[in-house]
Amino acid sequence: MAERESQIVLGLDPNPRALWPVSALAGTGTGGPAEAAGRAVLAHCRALIDATAQACVAVKLQLARFELLGVVGRTVLGEVAAHARSAGLLVIADGKRGDIDVTAQAYAGALLGGVQTPFGAIEGLGADLVTVNPLMGRDSLAPFVTAAREAGAGVLVLVRTSNPGAEDVEDLQLTGGEAVWERLAAIVDELGAPEVGDSGLSDVGAVIGATAPGHLARARELMANATFLLPGVGAQGGRVEDLAPAFAPGPAGGLIAASRSIAEAHLASGGQPAVAARAEAERLRETAWALAT
């Protein structure tokens, strides 16, 4: 982040109905609709990465969009991740998984370091960070934390999300006076405590929606050492200018995720999609870096 002077995460949520024109040609060729859509999605993601990588530190891959491609989805996902790495970007696998221990281990293997089998080693996605859902409690999170530590990666736990429905469960008040999300924050702080580095940051971070900046200062109190992934800037209504508390531990305290606001910048500004996306990513980068330093 220091090298690139950036906290910007390029969100890749490729919708086959809203790809950049450059991708249309890639969609032609052999195979069925899934193969054609897969090629087009790959071309779109590569173009978006090429246009914006210099202003970003990571990509956030929305796993749902790749799963929607059916049998080719995992192949396309791996190719997009490889392209992001070749552009010097970290890879965040945004799948929000959460399940009992043995199943959490399997998800962690799939997204991080893979698995040894009697048939040989099967590679994982090799993500640098994975998002996880804490509803099922500590034993559903621990396998991800363990696997991430082995792989030199990190975990981002949903704490207070960016969508309106966050009020339905995450904001409920507990008998002690705190909200459910504040209790989730305490779990994040506890899981990350054994691995706080010289940077003052641990390997267990939190997802905190940029759409409810009122919660940010409190979240930082509860999780002094957590990296915050901050989705919801742009299309969902969040503003970079409101995110200062995320950067209390330093410029690496917050990762600002923007998807549609970058990929669809040309719809607002006109011009070439790549040019508009680059300009928007650079604008976000500059605003965030100024705020954080």
Added chain:
Amino acid sequence: MAERESQIVLGLDPNPRALWPVSALAGTGTGGPAEAAGRAVLAHCRALIDATAQACVAVKLQLARFELLGVVGRTVLGEVAAHARSAGLLVIADGKRGDIDVTAQAYAGALLGGVQTPFGAIEGLGADLVTVNPLMGRDSLAPFVTAAREAGAGVLVLVRTSNPGAEDVEDLQLTGGEAVWERLAAIVDELGAPEVGDSGLSDVGAVIGATAPGHLARARELMANATFLLPGVGAQGGRVEDLAPAFAPGPAGGLIAASRSIAEAHLASGGQPAVAARAEAERLRETAWALAT
């Protein structure tokens, strides 16, 4: 369920390190470790389905185990689902997804009816039921309910899970005196209310761990019309005999999921895996049906 006099769901969580011997040969052949493991997993799942289908009404596919197979995972998943259907079983996609609205739509498309794209229609998995995680609230669940209604399928919402960590978040007490899981139950009841059929059951059900039967009667009070998916019988410690409240609306009120207790029955009883699995599935079926009718 009436036709088969069964509430038993065969859980398929294939671990490449614990497959039935019949699968070993299938693992040989061309391709890398993922292809070999994929063929072996498919052979194992087919054998398990063939052995137990007569005693069961559905399979529950643990998506994590298929994702761990990498690029071949989705193909193997589809083939296992097809084999289950050909054996007359419903298909439950157990992925516990939960995300913001547009992402939830993508997950629902992947697991249920697929998606229309400019490149043609991409097929979904065609599941009959999908498990979802409600932490992010109503707007993260609604797209699944809508897509399931269009596809003639149903949704199973995590309410009170079978793992020890359920105490960490789901069991927290709210200011009104209820637990978080009881609030989740109220959301399930509300989402299912528009579609309660002649059976007295709606298309929105709940996942209630069989390991905490003390909660079952209360869960049934809060969700009179929900089908309960009851995991945790066997390896996790749950007993069929304790599940009677699930069947208050009738014999279709509960689906009893068993994975390791069926697939690994031969480790306890000796003999051929298929014979032991069939006997265990039949024992569970008989016990549950007697309890429910």
